[in-house]
Amino acid sequence: MEKDAVTGTATTGHEWDGLKELNTPLPRWWLYTFYVTIVFAVVWVALYPALPIWGATGITGWTARGALPAEMERARAANAPIMARINAATLPEIMADPAMRAHAMAGGRAAFAANCTGCHGAGGQGAPGGFPNLADDDWIWGGSLAAIHETIAAGIRNDENPDARNSLMPRFVADGLLTPAEAGDVTEFVLSLTRRATNTAAAERGATLFETNCASCHGDRGEGNRDVGAPRLNDAIWLYGGDRAAIMRSVALGRGGVMPPWSGRLDPAVIKMLAVYIHALGGGEAE
Amino acid sequence: MDGSFGIRDAALYADHQKVYPRSVRGPIRRIKWAVLGLCLAVYYLLPWLRWDRGAGAPNQAVLLDIQNARLFFFWIELWPQEVYYLTGLLVLGAVGLFAVSSLYGRLWCGFACPQTVWTDLFMQVERWIQGDRTQRMRLDAAPWTARKFGQKAATHAAWITIALLTGGAWIFYFGDAPRTLVDIVTGQASLTIYGFIALFAGTTYLLAGFAREQVCTYMCPWPRFQAAMLDEHSMIVAYRGWRGEPRGKARIEGTGDCVDCRACVHVCPTGIDIREGTQLQCIGCGLCIDACDDIMQRLGRPTKLIAFDSSDNLDASGAAVCAMPAGAVRHAPGMAARAPRRLLRPRTMVYASVFSAVALVMVVAFALRHDVTLTALRDRAPLYVRLADGGIRNTYTLRIGEKGRAPVSYALALDAPANLRLSVAGQPAVDAAGHPLLAARADGIAEWRVFVVAPPGVSLGASTPVSFRLLDASGRQVAREGSIFVAPGG
Numbered sequence: 182m183e184k185d186a187v188t189g190t191a192t193t194g195h196e197w198d199g200l201k202e203l204n205t206p207l208p209r210w211w212l213y214t215f216y217v218t219i220v221f222a223v224v225w226v227a228l229y230p231a232l233p234i235w236g237a238t239g240i241t242g243w244t245a246r247g248a249l250p251a252e253m254e255r256a257r258a259a260n261a262p263i264m265a266r267i268n269a270a271t272l273p274e275i276m277a278d279p280a281m282r283a284h285a286m287a288g289g290r291a292a293f294a295a296n297c298t299g300c301h302g303a304g305g306q307g308a309p310g311g312f313p314n315l316a317d318d319d320w321i322w323g324g325s326l327a328a329i330h331e332t333i334a335a336g337i338r339n340d341e342n343p344d345a346r347n348s349l350m351p352r353f354v355a356d357g358l359l360t361p362a363e364a365g366d367v368t369e370f371v372l373s374l375t376r377r378a379t380n381t382a383a384a385e386r387g388a389t390l391f392e393t394n395c396a397s398c399h400g401d402r403g404e405g406n407r408d409v410g411a412p413r414l415n416d417a418i419w420l421y422g423g424d425r426a427a428i429m430r431s432v433a434l435g436r437g438g439v440m441p442p443w444s445g446r447l448d449p450a451v452i453k454m455l456a457v458y459i460h461a462l463g464g465g466e467a468e
Numbered sequence: 469m470d471g472s473f474g475i476r477d478a479a480l481y482a483d484h485q486k487v488y489p490r491s492v493r494g495p496i497r498r499i500k501w502a503v504l505g506l507c508l509a510v511y512y513l514l515p516w517l518r519w520d521r522g523a524g525a526p527n528q529a530v531l532l533d534i535q536n537a538r539l540f541f542f543w544i545e546l547w548p549q550e551v552y553y554l555t556g557l558l559v560l561g562a563v564g565l566f567a568v569s570s571l572y573g574r575l576w577c578g579f580a581c582p583q584t585v586w587t588d589l590f591m592q593v594e595r596w597i598q599g600d601r602t603q604r605m606r607l608d609a610a611p612w613t614a615r616k617f618g619q620k621a622a623t624h625a626a627w628i629t630i631a632l633l634t635g636g637a638w639i640f641y642f643g644d645a646p647r648t649l650v651d652i653v654t655g656q657a658s659l660t661i662y663g664f665i666a667l668f669a670g671t672t673y674l675l676a677g678f679a680r681e682q683v684c685t686y687m688c689p690w691p692r693f694q695a696a697m698l699d700e701h702s703m704i705v706a707y708r709g710w711r712g713e714p715r716g717k718a719r720i721e722g723t724g725d726c727v728d729c730r731a732c733v734h735v736c737p738t739g740i741d742i743r744e745g746t747q748l749q750c751i752g753c754g755l756c757i758d759a760c761d762d763i764m765q766r767l768g769r770p771t772k773l774i775a776f777d778s779s780d781n782l783d784a785s786g787a788a789v790c791a792m793p794a795g796a797v798r799h800a801p802g803m804a805a806r807a808p809r810r811l812l813r814p815r816t817m818v819y820a821s822v823f824s825a826v827a828l829v830m831v832v833a834f835a836l837r838h839d840v841t842l843t844a845l846r847d848r849a850p851l852y853v854r855l856a857d858g859g860i861r862n863t864y865t866l867r868i869g870e871k872g873r874a875p876v877s878y879a880l881a882l883d884a885p886a887n888l889r890l891s892v893a894g895q896p897a898v899d900a901a902g903h904p905l906l907a908a909r910a911d912g913i914a915e916w917r918v919f920v921v922a923p924p925g926v927s928l929g930a931s932t933p934v935s936f937r938l939l940d941a942s943g944r945q946v947a948r949e950g951s952i953f954v955a956p957g958g
Contacts, residue, residue: 314854
C-alpha cells in the first residue's frame with residue numbers, strides 16, 4: 182500500500198490533479214462505540230415496539246398504551262386513602278378538614294375540566310342561552326354546598342334520574358294562556374322590576390297579569406323561588422338574556438334547560454369534590 | 469530549535485505523546501501544594517460542616533436540597549424562585565476570572581481549576597508508586613513483569629479510590645452527609661446516588677488519570693478565548709529570551725544564561741517548551757520557573773530566567789539589550805524591569821466596574837430580600853363576574869411564600885380606588901382594623917382565593933390598578949403585589 186510521504190498515512194489510491202486522498206481510519210474508540218450502538222439498536226428493536234409489523238410489539242410485549250392502566254392504577258391506589266375518607270365524610274366534614282378540602286379542590290378542578298366546562302365554561306362562567314354562571318352569586322336551585330351537590334347528582338329536567346330537579350315554565354302564548362299583547366304587557370312589567378320599563382301603562386296592565394300567571398313561582402316582586410327553580414327577575418343576571426325580546430320570548434314560548442344527572446356517571450366522592458370546588462368559585466352560600 | 473524564532477511547521481494531526489512530568493521543588497510548587505490542599509479540604513469537608521438552623525430545618529451548613537427545593541448556604545436559605553442569586557454568582561465568577569486573567573494571566577488554570585488540582589494529585593500518586601519521570605518512562609517501555617503489573621495495578625487502584633471518594637463527596641452536598649454516608653456504605657442509598665457516584669468517579673478517573681493536559685488543550689473552551697482577556701501588560705509565564713539566548717553550554721563563551729538543560733520542559737505538566745513563547749497549551753502553572761531557578765542557583769546565575777512577566781516588559785528588556793554594546797552583562801540588575809507595571813488599564817477598569825456593579829446589585833438585592841413573598845394571579849376565565857345586584861367581582865389567587873418556620877398570619881389590605889370591597893374565600897378571622905387574617909404556611913406557600921367587588925353604581929375603566937398588601941401583627945407592610953381590576957368597559 183502506498184503511504185503519503187508527509188503524514189505517513191496510507192492513501193486510498195485515488196488521485197485528482199496530483200493530490201492523493203488519504204485513507205485516515207476512524208479512531209478505534211469511536212469505531213467500537215459505533216459498533217456498540219448497532220448492537221444496542223438490534224437488541225432494542227427486538228425487545229421493544231419498533232417495527233410496524235406483527236402487532237408492533239417486541240419480545241417483551243411492552244407498549245406505552247399497555248403501561249397506562251398500571252400507571253392509572255398506581256395513581257388511583259395512591260389517592261385511595263384520601264378518596265375513601267372523602268367518600269365516607271359529609272360535605273361539612275370535608276370543608277372542616279384541610280387535607281380533605283385541599284384534595285377536593287384539586288380533584289374538583291380536574292373533574293370540572295373533564296365534565297363541566299363544555300357547558301359551564303373553563304372557570305364556571307357559563308354561556309349565553311341557558312348555561313348558568315357558577316361563579317356569580319345568583320343561584321336558580323340554591324348555592325349552598327348541599328344544594329349544589331344535589332343539583333350535580335340528580336341533574337335538572339332529565340328522564341334518567343327520578344330525583345332530578347323539575348319544574349315547568351309554561352309556554353304562555355304558544356299554548357294560548359296569554360295573548361301576544363298580554364305577553365308584551367307582562368314583559369313591560371318584568372322590565373319595570375329592574376327599572377327599565379318605558380311604557381308605564383303597559384307595565385301596570387302587566388302587573389295584574391304577572392300576579393295571576395307568574396307570581397306563584399317567580400314571587401310578587403320577581404324575587405324568584407329556588408324550590409321550583411324559578412329565577413330571580415329583579416336582579417342583573419339573566420340566564421337567557423335580559424333585553425325586551427329575550428324576555429318576551431321566554432314568556433311566549435317558555436324555557437326549560439336540562440342537565441344530566443352525574444350520580445351513576447361519577448363516583449360519589451367525585452361529585453362531593455365537584456360541589457366543594459364549585460362552591461368555592463365565588464358564589465358559594467352558607468347552608 | 470530550528471532558528472525560526474519558535475514558529476514551527478505545525479502538523480495538522482499529531483499522535484498523543486504521553487507526558488511524564490518530573491517532580492520539582494520551589495516556592496511556586498509549595499504554593500500549588502497549599503492551594504491543592506485548601507481546595508481538596510474545602511471540597512471534602514464542607515458538607516460535614518454543621519450549622520444550627522433550629523428545629524425542623526436541616527443542620528448542614530451547605531446543602532442543595534433538590535427534593536424539597538431549598539438551597540442552604542450557612543445563614544442563607546434560597547428558594548427556587550431566587551435562582552437569580554446563582555446567576556449573579558456565576559456572572560461574578562466569570563467577570564472575576566476575566567479581571568484576574570487580564571492582570572495575572574492564567575492563575576485559575578494553573579492553580580485552582582479542579583482539572584489541575586486533581587491531575588496534580590493523580591500525578592503525585594503515580595510518582596509515589598512508580599517513581600519520577602525517568603523511572604516511569606523506563607517502566608512504560610519495559611516488558612510486562614509481575615513488578616510492573618503490581619505497580620500499575622496499585623496506581624490504578626489508588627486512582628479509583630480517590631475517584632470514588634471524589635464522586636462520593638459530591639453526593640453529600642445534596643443530602644444530609646452523615647445519613648447519606650451510612651446509606652451509601654450499607655447499600656441503602658438509591659440507585660440514582662450510586663449512579664451519580666459512578667458517573668463522577670468515572671469522569672475523575674478518566675480526566676485526571678488519562679486525559680489530563682488534553683482536557684485543557686482540546687476540551688476546555690476557556691483557553692480558546694482567554695487570549696481575548698490578555699494584553700501586553702498581563703502577566704504570563706515567560707522565558708526571557710533576551711537573557712537566555714543564544715542558549716548553550718555554560719562553559720562556552722558568548723552564550724546566554726540558558727544552558728539548554730530542558731528542565732523546564734521535563735517538569736511541564738502539558739509537555740511544552742516555554743522557550744518557544746507563550747502558547748495555547750500553557751496553563752500558567754509556573755512549575756518551569758521553579759525548575760529553571762533551581763538550575764540557575766546551581767550555576768550561580770541570577771534566577772528568574774523564566775518568570776511571571778508581561779510581554780510589554782519582555783519587549784522593553786529585549787530592546788534595551790539590543791541597544792547595549794556587545795559583551796555587556798545581560799543580566800545586570802534592572803534589566804528585567806524596563807517597563808512599569810500597568811494595573812489600571814481600560815480593560816481592567818471595565819472588568820472591575822462590571823464586577824463592582826454586579827456585586828453591588830447582588831448585595832442590595834440581598835439586603836432588601838424579604839422573608840415573605842406575595843403573588844397575585846387574577847382569574848382570567850371569567851375575566852369578571854356580574855353579581856345579582858349589578859356589582860362586578862374579580863377573583864384572585866394569592867400565594868403567600870413564608871420562609872419562616874413558625875406559624876404566622878398576615879393581615880390583608882387592599883389598595884384600590886372607588887370603594888372596592890375585599891373578601892376572602894373561607895371567611896377567615898379579621899383583625900382589629902377589619903383586615904382579613906390570612907394564615908401563611910411555615911416554610912411553604914399558602915394559597916388563598918380573594919374576591920374584590922365593585923359595588924353597583926361605581927364606574928370604573930376597563931382596567932383599574934389595585935394592589936394587595938400583607939401586614940404583620942404590628943401593622944408593618946411585609947409584602948406588596950400589584951394587579952388589576954377588570955370591569956366591562958369604562
